[in-house]
Amino acid sequence: MEVPAKVIAGCTDFYPSLENGHVPDRIVDVSKVDEMVGITKSTPGWRIGGSTTWTEIIDHPFPPAFDGLKAAAREVGSIQIQNSGTIAGNICNASPAADGIPPLLTLEAMVEVQSANSTRLVNVEDFVLGPRKVDLGANELVTAIWVPETRNNTTSSFLKLGSRKYLVISIAMVAVTLSISPQGLIEFLNIAVGSCSPVARRMPVLEKKLTGLRARDILDDIPVEVEDLTGLTPITDIRGTSEYRQSAVRELCQSTIRDAIGKSLEIT
Numbered sequence: 001m002e003v004p005a006k007v008i009a010g011c012t013d014f015y016p017s018l019e020n021g022h023v024p025d026r027i028v029d030v031s032k033v034d035e036m037v038g039i040t041k042s043t044p045g046w047r048i049g050g051s052t053t054w055t056e057i058i059d060h061p062f063p064p065a066f067d068g069l070k071a072a073a074r075e076v077g078s079i080q081i082q083n084s085g086t087i088a089g090n091i092c093n094a095s096p097a098a099d100g101i102p103p104l105l106t107l108e109a110m111v112e113v114q115s116a117n118s119t120r121l122v123n124v125e126d127f128v129l130g131p132r133k134v135d136l137g138a139n140e141l142v143t144a145i146w147v148p149e150t151r152n153n154t155t156s157s158f159l160k161l162g163s164r165k166y167l168v169i170s171i172a173m174v175a176v177t178l179s180i181s182p183q184g185l186i187e188f189l190n191i192a193v194g195s196c197s198p199v200a201r202r203m204p205v206l207e208k209k210l211t212g213l214r215a216r217d218i219l220d221d222i223p224v225e226v227e228d229l230t231g232l233t234p235i236t237d238i239r240g241t242s243e244y245r246q247s248a249v250r251e252l253c254q255s256t257i258r259d260a261i262g263k264s265l266e267i268t
Contacts, residue, residue, distance in 0.1 A: 010081075011084065013089060032051075035049065055082045065177060075099045088145070092136065097170050102175035102200045109145050129199070155178065163240075171239050171240045177189075184216060193229065196245050205229075206229065222258055224257070225250070
């Protein structure tokens with residue numbers, strides 16, 4: 001039986017993941033494939049090539065709706081990792097602590113998956129199935145990430161809690177994308193939490209609770225309760241206990257929402 005080739009790009013997770021240092025016999029490097037690099041804007045939205053690096057995402061003149069994704073990009077390892085690591089690699093690695101996934105969830109991003117015969121688009125939340133598990137066939141590649149067009153007044157934020165400031169795997173992280181109406185009401189709100197469940201999750205109960213509220217009225221005390229954070233199953237590991245994560249993520253949600261509201265009020 002023929003063993004499928006291993007597809008690589010930035011290799012920031014590839015080499016550390018090798019068992020006993022054994023390199024696969026067949027490797028395909030897609031880091032320089034023209035259709036898989038670069039960022040383009042069209043009528044449906046933005047196309048980010050799968051081999052686009054985090055540094056390229058940081059440097060691109062995206063609208064404020066992408067501030068959260070850019071903030072997450074700055075948290076991906078060191079500058080050297082950001083220069084090599086790719087957005088598709090971060091998704092396909094499917095770590096519960098992958099920095100790029102929560103902001104992509106709040107942007108309602110889709111994964112472009114191609115084989116020799118077909119192309120399909122899959123919502124990020126449906127593509128990541130579990131730790132180290134994604135909806136990708138042996139004959140398929142992630143060629144791009146699509147982000148639909150956002151409202152002109154949309155802003156976003158991303159905050160990450162770790163045991164130190166830099167080069168850290170997160171204890172918890174939160175991404176928020178929102179927009180505020182001319183009347184000052186929260187008219188659109190997406191919230192996603194990572195590192196507190198097998199896969200990063202949207203927070204629909206909290207989103208519904210806060211949508212329609214006057215933004216300035218809640219700025220000093222964002223009403224977030226533990227019961228609003230449905231679907232989270234934080235674990236205890238060397239970075240923190242489950243109880244600590246549960247408590248910390250509530251405050252992290254408040255801080256991230258507050259930051260996003262502050263940005264939005266500046267541009268409305």
